[in-house]
Amino acid sequence: MGVQSESEARFDLDPVFILSPEHRPNAKYCDYTLDQIPLIDLSPINSPIPPSPTTLDSLVTQIQAACRDWGFFQVINHGVSPHFLQTILSEAANFFSLPMQEKCKVRRDFENPLGYYDTELTKNVRDWKEVFDFTCRGEFRLPASFEGESAEILTATNQWPQNPPGLREACEKYAEAVEKLSFRLLELISLSLGLPARYFHSKFEDPTSRLRLNHYSPCPAPELALGVGRHKDGGALTVLAQDEVGGLQVRRKDGEWIGVKPIPNSFVINVGDCMQVWSNDKYQSIEHRVVVNDKKERFSVPFFLLPSHYVMVGPVPELVNVENPPRFKEFNWGKFFKRRRDSNFKNLGTENLQIQHFSIS
């Protein structure tokens, strides 16, 4: 077989991956070398000496501006060992290089959302990726159904493969460190909203938080598909590690898609839907997507900080008043999450559930 032309290669792409023209990426013309989203140095909270009130104030002000103006920022000097990060990325590469039959031994299904999966949908179109999902505490509890009247709760448990042998330990060590970081970030965000540092902690007593290993292999037609279609993250916040390849794009407030520059040993942080609702729209959960390419594979590891399933998510009473009335009705986190997960798993034939469905106009 000779070398395929680009138009022939397109026919190799299963139509399930092909986006409608208005959602296709401009894959060839994105720059991942620009520092566009804010970069925040967390060394003040990772030093043996507690920060002075002025230093803490200045950090909180930076977090506030980043959450308000962008909904996305990167952090350096975050206290997570670079060793944990390198190890999880290399174990992820080992796992995804295994034969499909081996990976499918830990395949997730409709009941258990944890494990290996390669047919995820975003907005009813298949993503060009494979993933491995796990939770930092071994298991989490979630409603069995999103239907209002059902009270049945299911427990989802991690599924660990035998191979590669080091995957489980790499994942557990990384998860513990990154969960800790997520709570420190949550405290800074609480302070930036004028709330006590630990204001949100009680919402995470039985967390549904989850980690994901993402693998995007080279795609024959990167201008027709996406690694992850445009979406907003549903939880409180996301802490994402990525390798040096680049592909994450964020939709700036003017509608332009901009590339997030990979910075060694940094994390990309974004505010999720829960924080948007809690802050009564002061901070917004921003749309993002992953563009793939035809040459290099890419790995990323998001940690999603997610509340306990029974938490009712609504605007924080301290942040609403007569001039700034609540913009959302309360909703049950577990049911919201379950509904969103189900639509990633199979085409429910309708629009994905969004916080806008709870907005008070």
Ligand SMILES: O=C(O)CCC(=O)C(=O)O
């Ligand atoms: O791989 C990435 O850079 C981002 C992935 C992402 O947005 C997600 O999994 O929610």
Ligand SMILES: [Fe+2]
């Ligand atoms: Fe995301």
